Amino acid sequence: MAAAASAESSPPAPGSLVRTADDKKPKGHRWYLGGIASSMGTLCTHPLDLLKVHLQTQKGQGLTMLGMARNVREHHGLSKLYQGLSASVMRQLTYSTVRFGVYDSGKAYLTDNGTKPLPVYQKLFLSFWGGLAGGLVGNPSDIVNVRMQNDLKLPPNLRYNYRHAFHGYYRLATVEGFAGFGRGLNMNLSRAVMMTTGQLAVYDQAKTMLIGSGLFADNILTHFAASTMAGAAATLLTMPVDVVKTRIMKAVEGEECSAVNMLRQTYQQEGVLAFFKGMTPAFVRLAPQTILTFLFLEQLRLVFPVR
Numbered sequence: 001m002a003a004a005a006s007a008e009s010s011p012p013a014p015g016s017l018v019r020t021a022d023d024k025k026p027k028g029h030r031w032y033l034g035g036i037a038s039s040m041g042t043l044c045t046h047p048l049d050l051l052k053v054h055l056q057t058q059k060g061q062g063l064t065m066l067g068m069a070r071n072v073r074e075h076h077g078l079s080k081l082y083q084g085l086s087a088s089v090m091r092q093l094t095y096s097t098v099r100f101g102v103y104d105s106g107k108a109y110l111t112d113n114g115t116k117p118l119p120v121y122q123k124l125f126l127s128f129w130g131g132l133a134g135g136l137v138g139n140p141s142d143i144v145n146v147r148m149q150n151d152l153k154l155p156p157n158l159r160y161n162y163r164h165a166f167h168g169y170y171r172l173a174t175v176e177g178f179a180g181f182g183r184g185l186n187m188n189l190s191r192a193v194m195m196t197t198g199q200l201a202v203y204d205q206a207k208t209m210l211i212g213s214g215l216f217a218d219n220i221l222t223h224f225a226a227s228t229m230a231g232a233a234a235t236l237l238t239m240p241v242d243v244v245k246t247r248i249m250k251a252v253e254g255e256e257c258s259a260v261n262m263l264r265q266t267y268q269q270e271g272v273l274a275f276f277k278g279m280t281p282a283f284v285r286l287a288p289q290t291i292l293t294f295l296f297l298e299q300l301r302l303v304f305p306v307r
Helices: 002-009 033-057 065-076 078-082 085-110 120-153 165-176 178-182 185-212 220-250 259-270 272-276 279-303
Strands: none
Touching: 033 065, 033 078, 033 085, 033 120, 033 220, 033 279, 065 078, 065 120, 065 279, 085 120, 085 165, 085 185, 120 165, 120 178, 120 185, 165 178, 185 220, 185 279, 220 259, 220 272, 220 279, 259 272
């Protein structure tokens, strides 16, 4: 009896998977950190996002990213490289908060708060549903973001002239009605799924493989390497969808802008390479955005661990 009592009261061996009573209590996952980290990254990379939108919507001009940057500077001033920043931040606070929240909360549930590994197919499953939910919630902010950025290229009579994100929501609702919030939704959902797969699932898997190799530790170098791989994967997966989505969202009222029509029109008028227009600036924008997002996220997780 005494021996049994002693065995029951003795602490678990170091490194064992025996869980204490406190460990077995449900833990609240800080699902919102992904949106905050993404917003922090956007504050640093917004000008690159604006140039990407301008390149994707140009027709026949053939400007490079640097040429587009010079064009914006000469005609509008350097400050306009931050045109639409409020909508870009709101997009991350909606879209990225939800997709990271679904992925991280689902991962915590499926792995019993990290006590067992997550298979690749489950990472893909979570990224699919996270991207779908994030794309749905973030669609209005994405529309306003694209329109505010693209206004610089339009003649004054065709501009939307949204003063900030909330003014854009108001105008979108009053001018186009509830249906206006769903403009380009199909393409945006497709892009969100591809983006979330390329970023979250690839980052998660790359980080796991790097650390599992024994050559890397769970530190900033590993986070940088994994997020660079995630940025490259996300760029490749999302480019065709992103081009079509951007063109649909910037279309003026009355213009035919269904996904099928835009796909056909873009292919017939500009060829298949048009679907990869702006790929270099897209990578130049998305890679830093992805790297900064995950670097910020890993640091935020240290400051605000799960409880």
